[in-house]
Amino acid sequence: MSNILIVDDEPNILLSLEFLFKKEGYKVFIARDGEEALGIIEDKVPALIILDIMMPKVDGYEVCKHVKSEYPNMKVIFLTAKSKQQDVQKGLNLGADMYLTKPFSTKDLVTKVKTLLN
Template sequence: MNKIKVLLAEDEESLGMIVKESLESRNFMVLHAKNGEEAFTIFDNEKPDILVLDVMMPIKDGFTLAKEIRIKNKDIPIIFLTAKSQTSDVLEGFNNGGNDYLKKPFSMEELIVRIKSLLNRIEIKPNLEKIQIGNYFFDYTKQTLTFLEYTQQLTHRESQLLYHLFEKKNSILDRSFILNKLWGNDDFFNARSMDVFISKLRKKLKKDTNIKIINSRGFGYKLIC
């Protein structure tokens, strides 16, 4: 069986070595970069299965690195390691293409659970490049939403969430299901994050008054179109 290839970008040398050795002892292959620029080069050359990125790094920070990686690969799972705990900081991570975050200090067991959880998820592979939602055209591959001549760019997370809402259009998309699938767990903090993303999608879909995203409190959301 091939080992899972993890790209770890962590500039704190002692922590980086601890994480690297701990993962390798559990049969992972670890590629360790000490700054964002080095990490991008390794990503480009080695094609890892998952990225574990420290947010605060020299030369290129984790958020900038994730944005650049998302241009080349929209689907590779990204976990951010961060000492920051403010809602705005974590939301910035999700906006830049992150799939999960882990606050420092963390246990190796928790990191491994997050890695396996992300890799075990079934990736969205829509058959249609363009999907009609009311009078909008949604291109999941390009992450765009077009109304007449007006095109908006979506983030990776917005695209994933909109696709799942469309799959269940006119029915309730279960809140716990989508939180576990896209955010990794359904805790209160992630639920707050999802509410913010729902609000963003509502604004981006407001040009068609027949489209609504309804909150079914305690159950989930429904895309009506």
């Protein structure tokens, strides 16, 4: 089963998504900010990243830009409260495979992750 990295500075989201995807059989790594995420990406090379945008140190846009330049086949899903059209466009322009806004359906997220990884 694929490795997933979940990057968010909200502990509740990290805990619930980590539980959800472990239950689905994925190996899950978590990071609380973009800087921590970049270290895990280099070390573990996950198949997919679920990525918040607004985080301390390094934001999600920067993480996505790095991932897509170093690992073009790695899947990125933005999961963020930033819902303005220009934010969505910026995320997709940086190479994100999907852009989802909070609040979100966990069932929908699991389906989208399975679709991207199969």
